[in-house]
Amino acid sequence: MAMTKKELRKYYKAQRANLSTQEIEQAGAILREKILEKIPPKSNVAIFLPISSHSELDLTPLLTNTEYNWYASRSEFTTRTMVFYKIDSTTEFEINEWNIPEPPESGKISPSEIDVVVIPLLVCDLKGNRIGYGMGFYDNFLALCKESCLKLGVNYFPPVSSIADVRKDDIQLNVLLTPEKDYIF
Template sequence: MKSKKELRQEFKVKRCQLSKAEEESLNRKLLSQFQKIELASVKYMHVFLPIEKYHEPDTYSIINYVKEFFPKITLVVSRSNFVDYSMQHYILNHQTVFEKNEWGIPEPVSGTAVLPSLIDFIVVPLLVFDTDGYRVGYGKGFYDRFFAQCATKVQRVGLSFFDPIEKISDRNEYDVILTKAITPSHIYCFDSDESNSSHGVW
């Protein structure tokens, strides 16, 4: 087993080693898997915008898919505050104005604000996840804080180019598990409630 720090470094390198053709193929397969997810009941979907230099999965294709086939879903994007590691959320539409911050992350600079409690589906960035649904992000805790502000039934759906590892060695009680994780070849389910839990693969 490896720690979050070790895994963070390992999978950053793995993503950067992908060729352009490999990355494009994996993104097409991710979209194909995402299209299997049931979205009929979703009202507000939060989507991260990919950081090109980190070779993150292409969420623009997911955004375009949702806009075309689920126009009633309100898409939401966020701006990160690196002072207190909080996020502010805004509706994504043709009026949303974006700028890249100093880390190269495209962020909304104005728009209609959205409360986290309204969001019922979150597309979650990650570097790697394990077979129990725990994820390794970039280590700042933005999304764990965000999850805590959302309704308990919010869907937390991770996107990964790579299959899960067996276990992250330094998981803790503050880590929030995903409800699903999508890879180019599978959808992993980690649904749970107070009385039972189920893990499965589509």
């Protein structure tokens, strides 16, 4: 029987919290390489910056690769929207009140100009339906992106068979990368 988003969110937050620092670092190294294999050079790539207290993958080492145009978001919690700004290996990030690193407000890009979005998640199902923290930021942002935008999820864990309460406005991933396997949806 499929679990609900709330049940899966609770379970996978606990699973992630139980990962060792070594497991997180090893998975990060593998996933960063896999990301670079999936995206064409010169792409405009939106990435997430890790919330360290949530044991999220650290994608910031990718910023040294100058073949790509990297962007990271600033979040607006009252509207549940994100705006992405140009970043590189020299960008200094500030930590907002929710412990999320954010870039300076410089070099804004329109969602329609993004070629690839690397998306954080707790888990997804075999259809690419993802579960994040439940605020809808990524679904809201992805709805504004062009149809051809690659929605690339990265996670420590493989997909579950299904999620009981998927909504019509949930936006599916095209690809999920895990340290062990890649999934195409």
